[in-house]
Every structure is written in structure tokens, then in C-alpha cells.
Amino acid sequence: MSEAPVIPDPRPTYERAAEQLLRLVTAVRPEQLDLPTPCTEYDVRALLGHVVAGADRVANVGEGKSPDGPDVPEWTRDLPAGSWPGTYEAARARLLAAWADDAKLDELVTVPWGKMPGRIALAGSVMETAAHTWDLARAIGWSGELDRTVGEFALAAAQQALPAEGREGMPFGEARQAPEGVDTYVRLAAYLGREPEWEGRN
Template sequence: MDNTTHTTRHIEIDYADGSPLAADDPRGAMARSMQAARAVIAHVDATNAENSTPCTEWNALQLAQHLVAVFERAAAGPTDQVIDDMAILADVAIDDLTDAALASARLVHANWSTDAAMTEPIDVPWGTLPGAAVIGVYAGETIVHTWDLAVAIGVDLNWPEADVAVHHEMSKIGIPESPRDEFMPFDPVVRPGADAPMIEHLVGWQGRDVDRWRVA
């Protein structure tokens, strides 16, 4: 389904949660990215579930299911679960998406509540990294896929700008501009105009066609 022209719905999110975490603690970034994702997931319904998305292999419903799965994978990090064995798409019906996203977000908060989780090595599909790096990557993945879902269903929102800027810099380090082949499954870098919002610079670095998908 070609849905590059959208009816825009704006979401205004209050990211001030009174968290005692330091400003640069990636658990805070993960919390804010999940806030954004949950707000967008709440707008997935029968009228837009089959919309195409920037992730060409998934429609809007599947992308929402993937976001829930990202939460579940993030929650598994400090546990004995093998993340590589976990599903890419959560087995969640459309009417249950909002509740599933909330439940898995709460599990993320619970499992990452101790500072020890930030230094322990964690096995993830892309290697073994300290917890702080792992939760930071999942925060970045969540915010990028939230943009994917938002533009697919015609939602506009305020983004956690400081987090997005950090994710952009980390993407430039972790996802080189070239080569991008079967070992680096990202489309070529897309550079929006200099005055484009930071979220478009982030998703453009990860190969999204921001001009095509920009919410009107």
C-alpha cells in the first residue's frame, strides 16, 4: 500500500519524568524513546495497519510488533535469556499492542534498575558489550523505528532532541558511510537540508528516504 501522503496527527509528549538518572545515562534515553514509541503505537489501528513503511519488509502493524520485540529484547539484556533466540516480531494482536508495549516497557525499567547492569558484559546479536552500550543501542533503535512507524501512519511528534543528537553521532561511528553491503544492511546515507530536524539527520544516516516519508 502506497501511503506517502498522510493526514497528520500531532502528539506532544512530556519527557520530564522526574528520573534521578544522570542526564547522560542511556537508561534515560531508553525511557524517553519508549515513551515516544508507545505514544505512536497507540495510533496503530485497522485503518492503517497495512500501510507500507520505510522498513520495506514490514507493514505498520508488523513494525509496531517489532518495536514491542525491541522492548522485550532490551529487557532481556541483564537476564539469562538468549537475545539471539528471541522473536523479531512480537506475537501481539493489533488490539493488544498498547498493553503489550506498556508491559514490556515496565520490564525494561525493572530489569535495568541496578547500576550493576550498566557494566556487566551482555551478549547481543552484534557482539558482547557492556550494559550501558547495549541499552544505548536499543534506545537508538527504538527512536529510529518510532520515526519509521510515525511517518507510515501519519503521526508527527516532538522528539527528545538531546537523545536524538547523541544517537546521530553514535550512528556515524557505528554505521560507516561505506561500504554498505550485505554485511551492513543499510541503504546509502541520505542527507536532508542543513535546517532539517535532527531526527531526519539521524534516520537519513541510517538510509531512510526522508523526502519521500516526511509527514506533510
């Protein structure tokens, strides 16, 4: 019987993913905060609040605190566009500091999506960060090239963690078919139930 594959340390990839998302957050203009996103329950403002809250919840876990917290904190709803880069930077820096101890990677932790070793929880954070980076890029019409290493890690994490079908009770729709020849982020979006050819009104 073969052993389960060892998931590599996700922290360097999370750091790349968060740096990339920070560049997108910095690119958001004030008039774009109310635009829709491919993650249809959020407009751009709510999506930014969601990624800040997600980083804070996973930081709480690394600090030995409860992962509970609002999906979109109330205080983020009126935050001006210029305040978002510093707000997200603080959240991602706190997450990385909370998980700096290597021993935490193999401790069992409870995160909003279940109980698992720390490294698997952080792999989930890479997946979520990469997916929301694509959401934000599509929403604001950002056309730069996204980090392939991050996208490949995130897609592999998604395919390991989520069944393609039978996602009742999960915050994802059924996996969709991605068009031929698309990049890894579009494939990730499709696997997570997004409309892979979503176009906004940026």
C-alpha cells in the same frame, strides 16, 4: 593518547524514547496496521511486532538470558490495534526493570548486534527506538514534535556505532544525504539508510 569518551547512562534517555514511542503506538488506528513504513521491510503491524520483540530481547539480556528470538513474533501478527499500547508498555517496563542495577551498565553482554558493555547496548536500543518512532510517525501521518534530546542522543549513538559506508552484513543501508535544515530525526533516518523524504499513504 586521549581516552575514549564515556557514554552516559542511557536509561533515562531510553525511558524518554520509549514513552514517546508509546504515544505513537497509541495513535495507530486499526486501518493503519497494513500501511507501509520507511523501514521498507515492515508494514506498520510488523514494525510494532519488531519493536516489541527488540525490547523483549534486550530485557532478556538484562535478565541474563539469551538475546535470541524472532524479528517479528508470530503472535503479534494478528494483534488488534487496541492491544498494541499495553503490549509495548509491558515490554518497555520489563526492559527497564531488567537493567535497573547500575552494575549491569559496565558488564559485557551479548545482544543481537554484538558483544559490548551494557551501556553501549542500551544506547543502541535508544537509537533503534528513536528511528522506529520516526518510521511510525511517517507511516501514520503523525505530525507532532519529537523529543529533541532523544533524537540527538540517538544520532550520536548511530554515528559512533556505524560507519557511513561499508555496511555489508548490517541491517542498514548506506548513509544518505539529509536535506538542509531538517530535524535530528530525519538526519538519523538518512544516516541509517532510510529515504529522508519518504512519504506514506496514510
